[in-house]
Amino acid sequence: MTTTTPETIDDTVDDTNDRHSAKMRKKKAARDRLMADKAGEKGLLIVHTGPGKGKSSAALGMVLRCIGHGMPVGIVQFIKGAMDTAERSVLEGFPDLVTVRALGEGFTWETQDRARDVAAAERAWAVAADMMADPKIAMVVLDELNVVLRYGYLPVASVLEAIAARPPLQHVVVTGRNADDALIEAADLVTEMKLIKHPFRAGVKAQKGVEF
């Protein structure tokens, strides 16, 4: 190995090749990101959290924007049901631009099977990681990932590492209640959706076009 740039020499001395290449990837991503920043272009890490409505809807609104710009989008649903078949059917009308993968097995209080939930989360994460490794994908939506992290089904550190190593112009949108502090710290844009008033409390059932 003939490393000549001074900042990499110390790092590699005690590392295996695997660890080294992971580090190099991170460094390259950081450098690329810095260069991109200078040109004013930057892939943003966006978090929609809080107990209010609109976290996934606002992500969908951004997907619509990307479609309008001809920017390819990847969507991974970590919890089943967060995105309805109605929305999916519209998005599937743009097969060249939008890829939707739903891998959640349903809410945990329904499945009550932690091992199965962890396995589902890991499968979903593998798909997400592939999308985040593809510089052709302009935006990756990780729908309800916060919930999965909250339950400890995926390690926050690996998720943050993959997000940091993504292509520098790629936007990542993470939705779900109770976003991890480290994710908020890493994010560029964080919105908390706060619930002021909700019709279910007044005995009104979920309405087509609004809730699903």
Add this chain to the structure above:
Amino acid sequence: MTTTTPETIDDTVDDTNDRHSAKMRKKKAARDRLMADKAGEKGLLIVHTGPGKGKSSAALGMVLRCIGHGMPVGIVQFIKGAMDTAERSVLEGFPDLVTVRALGEGFTWETQDRARDVAAAERAWAVAADMMADPKIAMVVLDELNVVLRYGYLPVASVLEAIAARPPLQHVVVTGRNADDALIEAADLVTEMKLIKHPFRAGVKAQKGVEF
């Protein structure tokens, strides 16, 4: 005039026909709404407010849901630029379901012409009122109406009256910062988008697919 139902007799004695028919329309709407409620179906008044991002995006996400269900949607933009041509181009791909009308003249601090702004707001409102009078339209999005109300370009009372008299199953979504208290009071579902972190503060410019 041969009104026989007791609750309408007193109301009409001193009224002109116009006022009477407006009152009757309101009563009918209230009764229809009550009946609809009993069946669990209800057109919701939804407000997205607060200083955070995602107010219009979340409305767009709901529009996407409606498109997926084949539910017709009307969108009125009260401030120019709130919805980009990119999004509009996607929505215009569903001409049978989505009508978008942009009538704002731009932000007030750009125009600095109150009379022109008021006239633009009134034109936009006339379009919105037509949409809200049409029971075939399942959802009406009044994008950035809150800003217009805040500046006093339209009287809040007339806006609330028209919203209350809309077809009972029609959803209305109002977006914009600083929602009026009376609108929040009348609403079924209110979400406040709270800004936790914003990239512009860190010197990053608006990004395609996210901001526009």
